[in-house]
Amino acid sequence: MPHRLCRALCDSLNVAGASMSLLTHTEARQVLCASGADALRVEELQFESGQGPCMQASEYGSPVVCLDPGEYLSQWPVFGSRLREELPHVALLLALPLTPANTRQPIGAIDLVRHTPWCHGEDPLPAASAAARAVAGILLRRSLQHVGGAQPLPWEPAEMIDAHWGRAQRAAGRLAARRDIDITDALALLRARAFATGRPLPQVCTDLLDELEG
Incomplete structure (x- = not known):
């Protein structure tokens, strides 16, 4: 299911990669899936550095849009330097909190990766935020009994x-x-x-x- 959700996000939002994790800004963070190598490495770099857009989106419950690679360095120096070194072709990151409807506390975050900027005047946030809310509801219903437990979620892979x-x-x-x-x-x-x-x-x-x- 997580991989189907990531593929749907890529197709509907016109992004090169998507990943999602639960309890993203905590030490109990669980990566659920990543649609490709770039999306997975972005997830890994954030967990390794303890900083980055999805960590911020999960902690504060607000979307984080990085339209300029220079933003990575100014906001998250460790994460930003490694991202520019390893994935210089990543042009844009959009991190969204996974906040189910009628709640205020995110259960995780989604990262969306693009290799090219969005067109001038294009606003991806409304559609992306709506998609993130829908995904959050699905994940919450399917994972509630496991979140924060001692075992990984029983999903493939x-x-x-x-x-x-x-x-x-x-x-x-x-x-x-x-x-x-x-x-x-x-x-x-x-x-x-x-x-x-x-x-x-x-x-x-x-x-x-x-x-x-x-």
């Missing part, structure tokens, strides 16, 4: 959800126990290792788990 949530949680837990620190500090260390090596956080977590469990 399970491997991707585990890589971008389960492994990070397990790796942070093992590292915290080994160094006698809390989970937040352990996750910060894993994020720092990902940025220092230029490798995605899921790979760093997989390597650590292999090392500790090998």
Whole structure:
């Protein structure tokens, strides 16, 4: 279902990629899907840096539109520098809170990625915001019993959800126990290792788990 929703967002909103996550601005963040490599890397960079448009949209409940790549650097220096380095062809990001109808608290966020700017005078926000509200309602109905739980959501592809949530949680837990620190500090260390090596956080977590469990 998450992949069908991402494909529908791409087709209806004329974007190159879409991704969605739950509890986006928290340490319990779960990536549900990404429609392509660019959308997935944008998600990863935001989780690795702890900053970015979808984090802001999820925390404050308002859309975030980045029409100029320079905005990435000024608002989110760490995320922005890596985005420009790894994905220089991304011309526009639009992050939308996943806020179900009749509620004020987002349950997550959607990221939309474009390789070309929108045309002059084009306003994507009304349609995109309406789509995000519809998606939020669907996700809430299908995931309410699992949100914030100890297990990843039971959706396909399970491997991707585990890589971008389960492994990070397990790796942070093992590292915290080994160094006698809390989970937040352990996750910060894993994020720092990902940025220092230029490798995605899921790979760093997989390597650590292999090392500790090998």
